[in-house]
Amino acid sequence: MVSDPIIREGKLGTRVDLGKLEDIFSKHPERNNTNLVIPVLQEIQQIYGYLPAEALKKMSRHFNIPLSHIYGVATFYAQFSLEPRGKNLIKLCQGTACHIRGGKEVLKAVENLLGIGHKGTTSDFKFSLEVVRCLGTCFLAPVMMINRNYYGKLTPEKVRQILKSY
Ligand code: FES
Known part of the structure; x- marks a missing residue:
């Protein structure tokens, strides 16, 4: 059975289509490479307008990079937002x-x-x-x-x- 890639998350129940992540991930074949974190986060944010928690978990599993490291980067740089932003x-x-x-x-x-x-x-x-x-x-x-x-x-x-x- 194929799971529904669309999830709702956050207090606002924002619709997140995680299927779009595959396009981003397929561009980066390397694993265990923390240098990928910033460019991949930038691409995720470009698509969703922010960094959905479920997308970050999936990114962590896919690239075998600790979630704590990904959150460390995402919260360090002002360019990233963990909350949905306006248009x-x-x-x-x-x-x-x-x-x-x-x-x-x-x-x-x-x-x-x-x-x-x-x-x-x-x-x-x-x-x-x-x-x-x-x-x-x-x-x-x-x-x-x-x-x-x-x-x-x-x-x-x-x-x-x-x-x-x-
Ligand atoms: S203080 Fe420099 S642009 Fe406002």
């Missing part, structure tokens, strides 16, 4: 330059508009918000990124217009 990832800067140029008001506006805290995901999974320390574009302060797009010299009103466009 659009907002990275809002609260570094010094952004903070002194109104970043706090901008953050409050985003939180109020989305109805979430400074690290959270909207219930419709449209947006996730992350507060970061510097986006490397201090001359645009206060600044945020949505996916790969930068938005600078933000005000609460400007933020409202930008979010509306998504």
Whole structure:
């Protein structure tokens, strides 16, 4: 009997199709090679938008790499998320330059508009918000990124217009 590759996990009961993992695994024939962990995690996250716990268990078994090592990597790097993320990832800067140029008001506006805290995901999974320390574009302060797009010299009103466009 073939088991159903689609499982539900997490408190939100997110649908996860583990069948997609075979495509990733088949690209990496090596076993016991911890150098594979980062690239494979990146590919898993690209497909699912985060790192489902069941996918990590399967990855551990397939590559014969301890699950504790995989979790160690997944939790060390900020690029990885163990929770489902929204379709659009907002990275809002609260570094010094952004903070002194109104970043706090901008953050409050985003939180109020989305109805979430400074690290959270909207219930419709449209947006996730992350507060970061510097986006490397201090001359645009206060600044945020949505996916790969930068938005600078933000005000609460400007933020409202930008979010509306998504
Ligand atoms: S402090 Fe915000 S971009 Fe540098």
